Amino acid sequence: MLAPLARREPLAQGRRMHIGFRTSGGRGEYEVVGSHYAYNALGLEGFAFHMRWPDGIVRDTGLMLEAAESGKPRLRSMWSPPFQIGRMIASMLLLPDPRREFAQTNEGLPVARDKGYILSRVGFGPETEITGMADMVTIVPSFVNLDNTTDKESIGVNHRFDRISTIYAVGDILPWDVRNALFEHRDYLASGENVDITLTRIVSKLLKSLITVVPTIVEQERDPLRVLEEMLEIVPPRLPSLPPPDEIGEEEPFVSARSANQYRLAKIRGTSGRKFSTLVHAAYAGRCLFCGAVYGGVPGVRPGVDAAHILAWSKYDLDVVPNGMSLCKLHHWAFDAALLVPELINGRYVLRFTELSVEFEVHTINKLGQNGFSIPESWLPAEKQLWPSQKYLDRLYADLAISFLE
Numbered sequence: 126m127l128a129p130l131a132r133r134e135p136l137a138q139g140r141r142m143h144i145g146f147r148t149s150g151g152r153g154e155y156e157v158v159g160s161h162y163a164y165n166a167l168g169l170e171g172f173a174f175h176m177r178w179p180d181g182i183v184r185d186t187g188l189m190l191e192a193a194e195s196g197k198p199r200l201r202s203m204w205s206p207p208f209q210i211g212r213m214i215a216s217m218l219l220l221p222d223p224r225r226e227f228a229q230t231n232e233g234l235p236v237a238r239d240k241g242y243i244l245s246r247v248g249f250g251p252e253t254e255i256t257g258m259a260d261m262v263t264i265v266p267s268f269v270n271l272d273n274t275t276d277k278e279s280i281g282v283n284h285r286f287d288r289i290s291t292i293y294a295v296g297d298i299l300p301w302d303v304r305n306a307l308f309e310h311r312d313y314l315a316s317g318e319n320v321d322i323t324l325t326r327i328v329s330k331l332l333k334s335l336i337t338v339v340p341t342i343v344e345q346e347r348d349p350l351r352v353l354e355e356m357l358e359i360v361p362p363r364l365p366s367l368p369p370p371d372e373i374g375e376e377e378p379f380v381s382a383r384s385a386n387q388y389r390l391a392k393i394r395g396t397s398g399r400k401f402s403t404l405v406h407a408a409y410a411g412r413c414l415f416c417g418a419v420y421g422g423v424p425g426v427r428p429g430v431d432a433a434h435i436l437a438w439s440k441y442d443l444d445v446v447p448n449g450m451s452l453c454k455l456h457h458w459a460f461d462a463a464l465l466v467p468e469l470i471n472g473r474y475v476l477r478f479t480e481l482s483v484e485f486e487v488h489t490i491n492k493l494g495q496n497g498f499s500i501p502e503s504w505l506p507a508e509k510q511l512w513p514s515q516k517y518l519d520r521l522y523a524d525l526a527i528s529f530l531e
């Protein structure tokens with residue numbers, strides 16, 4: 126039996142440990158390939174596999190590694206009925222259900238279509254833990270590959286988790302059937318229950334409800350998350366979406382090249398963007414300017430407020446605090462969608478709904494706030510020079526070219 130590692134040595138470049146898909150008589154199997162610190166796949170035969178999700182919850186996957194005739198240990202589901210890792214992670218990531226017969230996948234884009242692709246790889250992040258004394262592997266998934274007959278797509282797990290969390294935060298305004306299915310997904314994952322076919326069915330129900338509400342969007346884009354973002358007019362977070370290239374390994378040149386390009390582009394913004402976010406969070410002390418709720422400042426807990434730009438960085442390149450506001454996820458969405466903006470009147474900031482908000486139901490708008498609400502000064506930064514700039518707000522109104530409600 127292997128002893129637990131006392132410390133971790135840096136990962137060597139090359140064949141990093143991952144779960145990979147291989148065809149087997151037409152129906153695919155999942156195997157473990159590569160090495161992770163002092164361990165290789167062959168040394169993990171008989172080990173049970175758990176998985177730590179980005180929310181910190183660790184689940185039993187019901188998978189065990191057993192020897193195969195090929196010499197590459199395969200993952201066997203110990204549950205009845207069996208439930209494999211591809212369907213498990215796809216449902217957690219709000220992806221359509223994959224299949225295991227590669228020859229029966231679709232052609233062309235988008236790759237993520239129901240029963241039209243395989244989930245071909247699960248990359249292990251560096252925080253993955255192998256405990257020899259307990260014969261257990263705790264996977265921290267970093268990225269997954271989706272393949273069909275002609276195309277491939279790579280998805281960063283943390284990036285997609287953040288996008289899903291944003292949808293959860295504003296899901297109250299979605300149509301009833303869509304909202305219920307989305308919140309079933311949220312509540313199932315929050316419960317910490319082991320993931321089985323139940324979650325796959327919830328995603329399927331969500332997709333069916335989306336087809337009923339927005340059939341044209343779903344026809345163009347089969348990924349439920351992207352459809353929801355389109356409905357809510359949410360722009361996904363900026364790149365990079367994948368883990369750094371040194372966490373991917375040389376055996377994945379396609380993914381490594383994409384990751385390297387994303388980090389190159391991100392480096393252009395890099396330090397300035399991080400500094401802006403840090404300064405805005407500090408100035409507002411983790412408080413949302415629109416509702417006054419404090420969702421930040423707790424050590425070890427991811428903040429629930431964002432550093433929002435008044436004038437978009439991509440257009441104006443203004444990473445200064447007076448061009449920023451601290452907003453919770455819901456109000457960040459409402460601001461970015463131009464439903465709710467602050468107006469400076471006689472030295473006080475007042476919340477103003479725009480003409481776009483009339484398209485929503487009254488009870489939905491009421492959850493966002495009250496038109497004409499005067500924001501208390503205690504919700505603003507202590508230093509007045511850090512308050513939202515009048516000239517930036519005026520420029521915003523001109524760019525939006527919309528009217529306020531009376």
